[in-house]
Amino acid sequence: MTNPVDTLVIGGGLLGSAVAYYLARAGSSVLLVEKDQINRQASGQNAGSLHFQLEYRMIENGIESARKAAEAMPLHLHAQQAWAGLEAELGTSLGVAQHGGFMVAETPQQVERLGQKVALEQASGLVTSLLDGDEVRRRAPYLGPSVLAAAFCPSEGKADPRRCSLAYANAAVRLGARLRTTSAVAAIARVANGWAVTLDDGSVHRAATIVIAAGAWSGRVAQMAGTVLPVSPVGLTMTATARSPSLIKHLVQHAGRRLSMKQTVEGNVLIGGGWPARLHHEGGLIDLERKPELLLTSLAGNMAAAAAVVPGVAHLPVLRVWTGMTALIADQLPLIGEVPRAPGAFIATGGSAFTLGPTYARVLADQVLGKPAAFDVSRYDPKRFGSLTFA
Ligand SMILES: Cc1cc2nc3c(=O)[nH]c(=O)nc-3n(C[C@H](O)[C@H](O)[C@H](O)COP(=O)(O)OP(=O)(O)OC[C@H]3O[C@@H](n4cnc5c(N)ncnc54)[C@H](O)[C@@H]3O)c2cc1C
Structure with missing residues (x-):
């Protein structure tokens, strides 16, 4: 004792x-x-996204579930300030960059959903705006022609999970x-x-x-x-491309598909956004001690979504793919x-x-x-x- x-x-x-x-x-x-x-x-395994907008998983089941998820918005508002001051507070670099984040839409239905989402966020005090495709490409020329509109949140960005x-x-x-x-x-x-x-x-x-x-x-x-x-364990998939010259300046998410993208200071593009990895089972119970199994369908789906939105990543070699486990509440x-x-x-x-x-x-x-x-x-x-x- x-x-x-x-x-x-x-x-x-x-x-x-x-x-x-x-x-x-x-x-x-x-x-x-x-x-x-x-x-x-x-x-240490996550995508390092600092996302303050409602995420795809929060809006994919319609406006009512988005409304429920928006009850966490006071935490989002606090967090955007907290990250801005964290390097000074801890006295070390954490790779924090808050250059803004886009949540893109590629169909008219997704544009409509984005509009509802932005209204919900604005009512909760988050600074977000809905931009048309031309304005989005003016600010982020790396986004492809399929992007019809995007919600933009200026405080979003990334930090280094390592x-x-x-x-x-x-x-x-x-x-x-x-x-x-x-x-x-x-x-x-x-x-x-x-x-x-x-x-x-x-x-x-x-x-x-x-x-x-x-x-x-x-x-x-x-x-x-x-x-x-x-508390439900969830397996997720992440991919890092080889280093490439600076291409993606913002956090990029999607309103209709699982996707998050950003580029590290070293030049690797990190691609994730909630694609599942399979949890192992032992004796009928989830085995939390084994790393979730990579699903090739997740990898292929994630890469396809990334290349559709940012055509410039289509030719980048994949350097590493990994899985990790996180927790969701009912x-x-x-x-x-x-x-x-x-x-x-x-x-x-x-x-x-x-x-x-x-x-x-x-x-x-x-x-x-x-x-x-x-x-x-x-x-x-x-x-x-x-x-x-x-x-
Ligand atoms: C692939 C992936 C991508 C993600 N991307 C993002 C993202 O971009 N942005 C975002 O906001 N979130 C993201 N997340 C979620 C985020 O990573 C987690 O919500 C967050 O890291 C959880 O932190 P934690 O400290 O609660 O858990 P963890 O980092 O898992 O830490 C829990 C610790 O508890 C220890 N532990 C467990 N049991 C015991 C025990 N019995 N005794 C002692 N220690 C124990 C574990 O070993 C572990 O180190 C992602 C998650 C994954 C897996």
């Missing part, structure tokens, strides 16, 4: 590292436990947080004045509060703390807050938690510290799923 800490954070992705930093900055004693290495999972969690974790350590990598949480028990967390080496660590920031594993870790939450909104029937256990997961990661982390850290929220976060409260846990 080690000395108790104020907070034990489970998971060393962007969320866990960022929560550890914000708590340590407020003077809390923090132990962060990661079963692998920092940034090895979704936070750097962000590490920058947060390093900053947390500088402030006194302790990290334990290659240490998996194996059991969680409620004890007097807090929690006892057992690691896979048998060591037991006491904490007044715990934070579950375990990405796709968050539902399983919540079960260790005695709570059922609807109602598309994130889970941020105290876990139902587990006082002192907090969780943050779900949705685009790279873009929204710094914001989720600040919101959650404030809750752990008992500080009032900077804006209304009640819609993301895990207690909305409290009825799933009976005792």
Whole structure:
């Protein structure tokens, strides 16, 4: 048994590292436990898109589900400011570039959907505008003739996923947080004045509060703390092309197909946007320890969508394709807050938690510290799923 800490954070992705930093900055004693290495999972494998518009997956099922997804817009508004100041805050380069993002439409139906989406976003306070094809190509000449219109959000862009969690974790350590990598949480028990967390080496660590920031594993870790939450693991596909001269200046997404594109400072074009990868199963259950299987149909579909919108990428050789796992919540909104029937256990997961990661982390850290929220976060409260846990 080690000395108790104020907070034990489970998971060393962007969320866990960022929560550890914000708590340590407020003077809390923090132990962060990661079963692998920092940034090895979704936070280091993602596309690095900073997308503040409603994503394709949020609008593909019509305006009503888009309206529901727009309930997360206060988080998007906070995140666009948070990223703008993050490099200065952490004192290091994170590859943040917010040169704007287009969500393109190639059919009249997609143009109509974009119009509804932009109206919804503007009503929620996001700066977006609907541009016709000529204006879009004037601003982004690399976009092809099939683009009829696009929604433009000037604050969108990219950051480098290889750097962000590490920058947060390093900053947390500088402030006194302790990290334990290659240490998996194996059991969680409620004890007097807090929690006892057992690691896979048998060591037991006491904490007044715990934070579950375990990405796709968050539902399983919540079960260790005695709570059922609807966290679904999802497998996704990413592709990087070989380096090429500067071509794509913005983030590019699509209103009618799964697509996100951007170019790194090194010149690689990153292509993703939600194409599935197949999760493995073991004994009938999803096996979270195996990397999702690449689906050639996803790769082909993703490349076709990319080349249709940006013809200049059609000739670029593919350098690397990979898969990763992320977490979605049943109602598309994130889970941020105290876990139902587990006082002192907090969780943050779900949705685009790279873009929204710094914001989720600040919101959650404030809750752990008992500080009032900077804006209304009640819609993301895990207690909305409290009825799933009976005792
Ligand atoms: C291919 C892909 C592309 C994506 N693109 C984007 C994008 O462009 N923009 C965007 O906003 N979002 C994107 N996402 C989503 C985004 O990456 C995730 O939402 C975000 O990284 C989640 O961060 P996290 O810290 O919650 O999870 P993770 O980064 O997965 O970290 C969770 C950590 O918890 C650890 N852990 C799990 N169980 C235990 C345990 N029992 N004990 C100790 N540690 C444990 C894991 O090892 C892991 O390191 C993408 C995701 C994928 C997979």
